[in-house]
Amino acid sequence: MHPAIPHLIELQRVDRQTALLRSELESFPKRLREADTKRTGARAEIATAKDALAKINAERKKFEFEGQEWKDRARKYRDQSGAVKTNEAYRALQHEIANAEAEVAKAEDRQLEVMMKAEEAERRVKLAESRLKEAEQSLAAEKKTIEAQTDEIKKKLDAATGEREKIIAPVPEDLRDLYARIAKRHGGTAMALVRDDQCRACGLRVLPHIVQELRSETSEEVYRCESCGLILYTLEPIPYAKPADGSANAASPASTT
Ligand SMILES: [Zn+2]
Known part of the structure; x- marks a missing residue:
């Protein structure tokens, strides 16, 4: 999946927390x-x-x-x-x-x-x-x-x-805009987890080659669900967000809640 996805997952977590507050x-x-x-x-x-x-x-x-x-x-x-x-x-x-x-x-x-x-x-x-x-x-x-x-x-x-x-600092401008647009349309949610080859937001089956791409650490593509339009991500392998301060050896696992 795209290297910015882990940051978007984190972004989603913080935005949800903000909306609740x-x-x-x-x-x-x-x-x-x-x-x-x-x-x-x-x-x-x-x-x-x-x-x-x-x-x-x-x-x-x-x-x-x-x-x-x-x-x-x-x-x-x-x-x-x-x-x-x-x-x-x-x-x-x-x-x-x-x-x-x-x-x-x-x-x-x-x-x-x-x-x-x-x-x-x-x-x-x-x-x-x-x-x-x-x-x-x-x-x-x-x-x-x-x-x-x-x-x-x-x-x-x-x-x-x-x-x-x-x-959000390391996320490219176009992806920030995409995230914001989707979130605005879907009540604050822009990201959808793919599990068991299914989009967990809407239940649509995700094609196997896309699941493969999402799991690939070298892929640079952003995939969206064909039905609900949310940005897809998987938790296998567990996505790691690079820390925003840039220190290379302090990577922390992205929260998925
Ligand atoms: Zn969907």
Whole structure:
């Protein structure tokens, strides 16, 4: 195979790693938005719960006021009962007193009901508040994690950029262009491994004489899959990329991942 192929294999490895790092970086704003949405939801929940509680408290005050009014009326009738002259007037007053007392009892029952509702509403407010606290804590934690991960990924991306420059240095211009064109068309992939006489990218059978050529260390040709168009390579013999700094005895095996 062409002597630049091992460098292209390395290039593919670094480019894949770079793409993964970039997509991770791009996922961070979404993660933050999700955490923020939870916080907004918790705030709305608190507002709703507090509204409900305020309405219940207003109702309770209304019943308290009504109860007090009936109590006052009953007291007034009782005060008057000493001054009545006829049995009829006395009976009528007794009737008014009984009525007012029944209304007091009704208002007290309602107050009790409303107080129970208020307790429930208070519990809901507290629950919503604890949810908000949780949401705020997890948002803060997410922010911290993402900040740390962003720093780490940016460092890795810088390293990958440097590595890429070194790897691509010995690759001829026309092959760099070919690689870039194919990679652009195939979602970042330009290289296809040939194993068992098959292109591993698309499954097409590779002709035996091409496999032979790919395995030949003296061949200067670049072969592309007739079906998917990717640049073909084999791992037999294991391709060695010459180190970019040019030191002759420090060759390192190309990674194939
Ligand atoms: Zn193919």
